[in-house]
Amino acid sequence: MKQVQYVLPDSWAWKTLEDVSEKITDGTHHSPKVQFSEWEPGRFKYITSKNIKNSGMKLDNISYIDQDTHSNIYTRCPPEIDDQLLTKDGAMTGTCCLNELDEPFSLLSSVALIKQKRSIILPKYLNYYLQSQVGQNFLLGDISGAAITRTNIKKLKGTPVPLAPFSEQERIVEKLNALLNRIDIAIEHLQESASLADALYASSLDQVFEKVYLDYSTEPLSTLANKIGSGATPKGGQKAYKESGVSLIRSLNVHDLEFKPAGLAFIDDDQAEKLRNVVVERGDVLLNITGASIARCCVAPNEYLPARVNQHVCIIRPTLELDSLYLNYLLTSPKFKALLLFQGAGGATRQALTKVMVSNLDIPRPPLEEQVKLVDKMNLLCKKNRDLKEQINSKVFDLITLKSSILDSAFKGEL
Template sequence: MSWITQKLPDVLFIQEGPGIRKYEYEENGYPMINVRCVQDGYIDMSSARCASMELATTKWKHFQVDEGDILYTISGTIGRSAIVKEADLPLLMNTSVVRFKSLTPDLDPKFVYYYFKTDLFIDELLGHSTGTAIKNVGPSHLKKMDISYPSLEEQKRIVAILDQAFTHIDKARALTEQNLRNVRELFESYLQQVFSLIGDRYVEEALDDACELITCGVAATPKYVDESEGVPFLSAQNVKSGKVVLDKYRHISKDLHAKLTKKNMPKKGDILYSRVGAGFGEAAVVEHEFEFSVYVSLTLIQPIEAKLDSYYLKYLLNSPQIKSLARSSITSSGVPNLNVKSVRKFLITYPALQKQKSVVRSIELMESEIGNLESIYQNKLLELDTLKKSLLQKAFSGELTKNMGEAAA
């Protein structure tokens, strides 16, 4: 069966929304979609703002979105898309999002929606992108691109197969994601139980009394230098899931590092505790033998070795009890900011060192089992994503048969 290849603007109306200035927003105005509103297959207006009703109904009237339009993100995460439903309206376009509207009855909007999700289309589009940290494309780039499509009858057959297959895949994905959440909640529940049943013979005191040092990193953004002449400079993004992650960080000069660490040199066995941003309240033990400095988004904690085992303290800080305490100690209504003074006052309980080490061994065993389960579910998610991509590739190379669709489902 032959497919037709045409330039996108020959069969699709392509439009990007207008830029908007702060004074053009209106609290109860016309809902204006932004790039975060367009999710994978649906529209979420929870982060949207409203444009001036006057502008939306006069100067920007032609940017009003219609049912059946395809919205597509062209900044940041390129390629998230959704078909507009009646329940989503009214909506006004905004910059960083384009809409597509079919100019011919020979092109099914759902077929176009799936076509735009293929790796082939997205990879070609990214080839036109500008920017390094944040990728951007525009209508001018999209207008250079082609779309290939069969007869309308064949388009609808392909869409029906993909709809059925993707419904089953999405259900499997939702179940797998829930299982993954359940596993993580199981570990948190285990931590809560462990630290609730320490026993009668324990010490209860402020964290500051059990530590040699509790301090945050340098507040001012330093001048960064090349890796070859600098020292690693870690921040909150280097503490994830209870580990110090060394896959992304900047460097500062050796002289500045020496100045910053003159009285509080970080060392192996210390705790790095995130204190700023959405991931605040996450602790990890330094397990590497190397010199580094820390940014203000991290708290450096050095436990008194005769009192506290570093790993016991890490798990205690990551337990639901202390996480709750950290949330109640936040000092900012904007970006979360866990004040070091509050951290020093955290009331902690701990048994003798030998008991602490026994507790740590039990937690690590449980953590290993949890990690195995997480790997299984993560691999399942990857397999489901790969299956989706495979089906899309077959669909738009003319290889998707009815039997293939039924097998995928």
């Protein structure tokens, strides 16, 4: 539902984005066929929606185009310093920042260029407004929930803008700069605390297993597992998946010490029968063996059995001499994970752990009762870390909510 205009202070007025802009346009609607990954003389930056963030322009992943291609785009859409750059297509529609580049560059059509009338509206005032919840509701209120999120130039031009007197804009921007900067610093400190908590937890895990390696002998995993093996994707790929049935566990479900059911696929009994050699059983340890998520590891959850795995996930079925949770903690400990990642990257174009690599992993084997004690200790460490991070994340959420509230108040004349 689109935001309804509210009553403004007497000296303010509702305008449209077109009223307060000299030009509103977008980049090229024909992505250049030839793009370059590196700059050379005669090449120009090519900015797309992936480079636009509310915090500013992100230029670490950028393409370049040649002079002729750039000139054709730039003639119609010439960004200048402090113009508004707003994403108008895709999942990040509405993301907006000020142009930080004091140089010519080209835009794709997924980014709108808004050249505000600087004599009546401050660039930072408009930018704060477009990022506020009030501004976002006006920009996107009638497209939220759409299958493909996008807006267009006509809608942008008609977006309501609460125009304050110029001196009031200056006061609002100055106050927002001070308040939001303090909030951003507080959020940054909390995020650093979360990183520190993770580092301390990782260090504690390594210390536990360093002692285990000193105190007990190791054995190849193949001698401590009844099964080591990965599965396959049913013929037809994703199109062959069902709405319900036997769970098909994929790498996206396997995270360190955690199974995430989002995106869990299902297959029917006939498909499951063809994968009968990779039946997931209670207590199986699941290890991702290919791709970007390689070496992520968790214990199979009972509530999603019966299940099979695809070719990206390896089943490790410990013998009675090896506790599943103990193995899970070992495989996800930082030093062991570093070993897995090193082996998986060994000279191949794609990261992969083979069955032989997994089978030959050296596993320290304390007596089973000692493994259970170690698991209890690590469960406690894990719980303390998760509780601490939940507290930190709650505080970060409160600060983000406060930031949003301050922005909304500013554009209702209440700051």
